[in-house]
Amino acid sequence: MGVAHGFLGRRGGVSTGIHAGLNVGRGSRDNEAAVAENRRIATEAVLPGAKLMTLYQIHSADAVTLRTDADPAFRPEADALVTDRPGLALGILTADCAPVLLADREAGVVAAAHAGWKGALGGVTDSTLFAMEALGAQRKRICAAIGPCIARASYEVDQRFVDRFVRDDAANERFFTAGRPDHAQFDLEGYVAARLAASGVGRVEALGLDTYADADRFFSYRRATHAREPDYGRQIAIIGR
Template identity: 50%
Template sequence: MSLEILTSEHLDPLTHGFFTRKGGASSGVFAGLNCGMGSSDQSEMVTINRERVAAAMGSTNLARVHQVHSADVIVVDGPQGDAPKADAMVTSTPGVALSILTADCQPVLFADKANGVIGAAHAGWRGALDGILANTVEAMIGLGAKKENIVAVIGPTISQKAYEVGPEFFDTFSAQQPDSERFFIKGKGDRFLFDLPAFGLTCLQAAGVGTAEWIHHCTYSDPDRFFSYRRTTHNKEADYGRLISSIRL
């Protein structure tokens, strides 16, 4: 099976993609293109999967970070050693492919095509709330990007209908984010449904990017195409695969 790569016209003609789970070498609960080196999948299968992605991106190396739900951004200007702890990367170096792993959180790809600067961010609710998206924009500006030229595209992520949270989540979020009620609708009992991509778009717009969009794919609701941490938890499975998203100058 060939790889399935979702793209955005706003990022064309840059080489980029939000990869689905199709076309990979892994099996079982990881069936398909699991690119999570931190999963309990067979390491050789993950390596094969990542090599397939690198080939599709036209790169010999996928820059990566050790994602920790932070607001930290690194600059990548060449081949990496160990992956540093951070949740976003930016570069102005041609040929460098930035990659982010997700399994419900938002993968966000950025580009200022006119000035040759790109970025990639992992934005769960915690990282987005703490400023990972605005920090990515600022890091791109530090490399010569212009805010109004930046395009930011949110890839497959969990949608509001599948993202049930408790009152403690609502309270934590509301205490830090003014006017946050618009991202929640009432669920069953004391539960709420949280709109992560709407919050992500709001953060990007507040950061001043020229264009921001979500490609409208829900990871939870489409098991044939996407891995989902929350779906795995609900199904009481032992582990879950990680989707990869990448962009290259």
């Protein structure tokens, strides 16, 4: 990709209990001081000295462009951040959804997107690409990486979910495999990768790591729900220049 970036899991950090490790979720019930320290640790690991910029993520297709010296307290409601400014670390929080990091090194444009099923279907990656182009990026030069997210084997959905995707595009049926009656297994990572490729992105890589299946390395909303835990942590993906 040619720019500083990283997909950080739960290992390391100072949180304890069910949030043990590098929990960066301000919306979690973790100790605020621990979350702040974890966010500092994560930023320094990827882009030392940078300002960490994150969002109030709402599962939308909205992308925000940062063009001026930004205030880290600025947390707009959106699901993607784009910038051409050095010294900013763009961060996306996830706990099963797909984090997507993008860069056009030649144009000096980077982006980070949060692609849950709703945002992915709604076009969050498309919005991100349009915002990158507005800053001078070219799709054929853009490299995109999809980080740890819930995998097909762990992502059971009902038939109404399948129908929603197939109505949008009949070709989306290929991202589902049969499961128990009236249910299927959804390949979120594959869907996001296909949307990026179809949009003309020059290079798309997927890590193939399942957040649900690996409790030692990753936080997972669905796993915490199935275990009837009272809360869950969030991991972060960061990119900057």
